Amino acid sequence: MNKTNKYSMKNVDLWYNDFHALKNINMDIPPNEITAFIGPSGCGKSTLIKSLNRMNDLVEGCKISGSILLDGESIHGNIDVNALRKRVGMVFQKPNPFPMSVYDNIAYGPRTHGIKSKFKLNEIVEKSLLDAAIWDELKDRLKKSALSLSGGQQQRLCIARALSVQPDVLLMDEPTSALDPISTAKIEELVIKLKTDYTIVIVTHNMQQAVRISDNTGFFLLGELIEYGNTQQIFSMPSDKRTEDYITGRFG
């Protein structure tokens, strides 16, 4: 990980009121790679991924210290949060399409950012759906409600929506946990393809998914980053016993 890092976190602590949710996190995330966060529920991995585009700002009583740099620049300094979230897209566990047409779901972001040209919007919709590997399935259904799509299609639509504003980073919080194996496989293939153009951070409870798709894995426990490194190394010869116990299912 000696390339210029996409994210660089130093001494990050985070509290939800009195609860110390992240403890002294130091972590670099390389560009154009897939980095997986794993760990038991409540370990802080989702909190950390949400900190990367300041989704935690919306949480009452949330306080953060330390530094998080994106391309060398603090995301807490003189930065427009909307611009940050344009650069750092996010996809959640449950597909959450807007209750509108497929087309409008994708065009929503670009319109918010001031794009009005019909021609330009058409172009963005097509490119986003193509990049999310769902164009062929949806090109004749652009006017249909996004809610009529299957779960797997909805999730790829949400990925397309995230891509529509041309972000650098894609954060994915358990993006396949509500999907069947076939949809999961499609999303995994897609994520691997997307890393050519994007930096991807993914939270997953599926160990095999982390092994299959990620380049780097971080293991979190009780708010601490216990071990972070090359995925293959972590899953074949972890250096910390707690990592070993967790990934082999011998926890506690």
Next chain:
Amino acid sequence: MRRFDEQLTQLNDMMLEMGALVEKTITMASQALIAQDVELAKKVIVVETDVEQKEKDIETLCLKLLLQQQPVAKDLRLISAALKMITDMERIGDQAADISEIVVMMNGAPYIQKLVHIPQMATATVKMVTDSIDAYVKKDLKLAKSVIEYDDVVDDLFDKVKYDLMDLIRANIEGGEQAIDLLMIAKFFERIGDHACNIAKWVVYSITGQHVSHR
């Protein structure tokens, strides 16, 4: 105990059983050789089929565990090491059978020289197999490394046998054919030592995740 842990214990037990069978083939081949016991030599070939069956059983269990449990970390290393080790174990059984076939072929013809070093090779290789399987089950890195070192003992014994036989052939050209048979037997024991050494290297891998470099 979790079902997976029970299955891993079962794998260890089967490895011990296969190890014991393999040791039996070496010991029987060696005894048949020393006593020129053709009947005993023929029995080695029967035990060798048990070794092959055990190899298939372990392979089936390992593949089932890979499929069902999708093991990682130490579990993955343990199972993948087992898959590699049984190949070497099966080869040892083959070589014990090869030795026995020569014993059958020699059909009790008196030896041109009292066998000294070859039985020592048999004892040494049995020890290597026992220790490497023990090291696997007990995750004993020191013991596994000692097996790798011990291969030198077998190699030295092979050299001694070779030079003895060369002297014999020089002194008595008549005994040449038997000398070559004995050299083959010694070479089989030497190969058995190499396979035991490979087994120990996989044991080291299963414990440390590192492959020992080949000499």
